[in-house]
Amino acid sequence: MHPYSSRRERLLADLPAGVLILPTAPEQTRNADSTFPFRYDSSFYYLTGFEEPEAVYAQVIGDTPQAVLFCRPKDETHEIWDGYRYGPAAAQEKFGFDAAYSTDDLDAEMIKLLSNQPRVYFAFGHNPGWDLRLAGWINAVRAKARSGVHAPTELVDISARIDEMRLFKDAHEIDIMRRAGLINTAAHRRAMRTARPGQFEYEVEAELMHEYYRSGSRFPAYSSIVASGPNACVLHYGENNRRMQDGELLLIDAGCEIEGYASDITRTFPINGKFSGEQKAVYELVLAAHAAALQEALPGRSYDAMHQAAVNVLTQGLIDLDLIQGPFADAIEQSTYRQFYMHKTGHWLGLDVHDAGAYKQQNGDWRVLEPGMAFTIEPGLYIRPAANVPKAFEQIGVRIEDNIVITADGHDVLTADCPVAVAEIEALMRG
Incomplete structure (x- = not known):
């Protein structure tokens, strides 16, 4: 069975009669008449596999179910300018729909589909324009x-049901995410090999993008963070235009996208190839927190257990480095660690x-945690100048992030080949 058809069947199981309507994402204007590269809505793609803009998936639910796709019509002139279009006939056959229509017919056909139906399933609030069009x-x-x-007299938000399905990755999805992780690992290794004092951050970003492109990933999964020195203490830094200095750390949080699925790796390393004593102390503390969180990545454990394990290690380590005051129980209760660690230890990962x-x-x-859940583990420390911070620790920002999938008896680290130990990083940078 077509994988997208199978997902649609699982989504619709036990749903009362009605019509489900799910549009893809709109094209986004960059400036004037130029648009950003189109990226489909993730839930729409998850259920259809269809990548073209201006598309809508409609599903009649009930005694006579029907899966319908609305897409752009075949148009030779447009295809000369903008490239191939499936058109309704080819799209219906390739993607396993019962019927397909041109978007030119969307309004007329949708009114027919909604007639004499008791309810509508829709992802409300994602796009005000589509909310109004449904009305x-x-x-x-x-x-x-x-x-x-x-x-229809009943409006049902379908978002949570789709989200719950997407949370559990099947073997096909995990294979794609593993490939994304391997490409991203190669990109981070390339960055470590080529980064040098005196370069601009964007020169390192270019090395990441080179590896993505040459390996078949046409787009990053998000805007890359290439943050040197003080910029490593800015969680969502994105300018990537500072000249990197000898003796500083470089924090790279970057990921590629393959077939819609994201990889998300963060590594931190010395620009000159050698950690200072203070840099190494902070780095190995974050690495220990990462290891503690990973030990909690097991089926049956609470999702939050990973974060609490990381917080415990970081808090004790900050006390040992005399960056916060003990005793440990008081530091945890008062959350004094949050001066240096202010985010959670990970997030779900997928489309x-x-x-x-x-x-x-x-x-x-x-x-x-259950088998098939995919997420990141990403503890960090960000030591900005402050009255309680010794000069030698100022502007040390460290984050270490890997991609994890829960298995039946443990976990699988999809990015395990990306260098993370101090000795491994320094050896790679020595070349």
């Missing part, structure tokens, strides 16, 4: 009331770099 279709059906046609899925159950408890 217009429903009102058009209501206008036919005198002819005996009734409009979005911060992927879909709830972190807590409806009762407020953290959810339990």
